[in-house]
Amino acid sequence: MIAYEDLTPGRVFDLGDVEVDRAEMLAFAERFDPQPFHLDEEAGRNSVLGGLCASGWFTASLWMRGYVDHVVADSTSQGSPGGNELAWLAPVFPGDVLQLKMEVNSQRRSQSKPNLGLVEITGTADRGEERVMRFTFVALFGTREQP
Amino acid sequence: MIAYEDLTPGRVFDLGDVEVDRAEMLAFAERFDPQPFHLDEEAGRNSVLGGLCASGWFTASLWMRGYVDHVVADSTSQGSPGGNELAWLAPVFPGDVLQLKMEVNSQRRSQSKPNLGLVEITGTADRGEERVMRFTFVALFGTREQP
Numbered sequence A, B: 001m002i003a004y005e006d007l008t009p010g011r012v013f014d015l016g017d018v019e020v021d022r023a024e025m026l027a028f029a030e031r032f033d034p035q036p037f038h039l040d041e042e043a044g045r046n047s048v049l050g051g052l053c054a055s056g057w058f059t060a061s062l063w064m065r066g067y068v069d070h071v072v073a074d075s076t077s078q079g080s081p082g083g084n085e086l087a088w089l090a091p092v093f094p095g096d097v098l099q100l101k102m103e104v105n106s107q108r109r110s111q112s113k114p115n116l117g118l119v120e121i122t123g124t125a126d127r128g129e130e131r132v133m134r135f136t137f138v139a140l141f142g143t144r145e146q147p
Helices: A022-032 A041-045 A056-070 B022-032 B041-045 B056-072
Strands: A012-019 A082-088 A097-109 A116-127 A130-142 B012-019 B082-088 B097-109 B116-127 B130-142
Touching: A012 A056, A022 A056, A022 B056, A056 A082, A056 A097, A056 A116, A056 A130, A056 B022, A056 B056, B012 B056, B022 B056, B056 B082, B056 B097, B056 B116, B056 B130
Parallel strands: none
Antiparallel strands: A012 A097, A082 A130, A082 B082, A097 A116, A116 A130, B012 B097, B082 B130, B097 B116, B116 B130
8 A cells, every 4th residue: 555655756657548538538628628629620720739539527527537547546645735837838639648747746744643644645647748738736645654 | 698808807607596405415525535434434434524524526526617607608708728726615415505606817918829718717716714625727718809
């Protein structure tokens, strides 16, 4: 089980690959982000995004699933108060295969709750050589050792 | 139609209210964020979150839908390269009614593409007096007047 002590700065975790499913991408956009370039081929081609592409929230949600499956599920995770960067660096298209990763930037024990630690993490999604998303956030993890 | 020129600093837009639907909240968590406190009542009660609560990505996605319906749909919006703050300030529970808003922080014309402007926006979701989410991001909007 991954605990606060394991999340040392510089450590990189592979969160797996995910293929962007066209039907799911469209269903997500219809419900949460019905902008023309997320719903319609021609509108996408005529936009600055260059094609029918995923809502950034869908890409972020796909990343989250990889993070849960590969790190959080077998960990002392207590959730996250949020992030300080969410960058959608390139449009994501149906059929794209994204490589998901995360790197630990820093860690510190909570002052008020000593059996809890704060870990700053940068999550990334790459399409081959190209980075399409980067998200930096703070995650709370329980400590293995009681202070 | 809302264009870059309309998005002047200090302007506030009401993005409507949204009720957190329990079934949809659970379906979202099962697919994208299957952490115990997002799926199971008892796990939620035993967590620092205090109850079965929404994935932060679900709350963000609900905010996005309000933003699209009330601003983006009838605008010159060209999407967003991302944000520099995404804060989940309090857990969101099934049945909560969230008041969605946004405020324009600043605006500037693109140097490289003069018919495009960059607008910094802070979006918020409140449950009555309590703020549950805040997101600050940059949005691209076409200008009404050609330079």
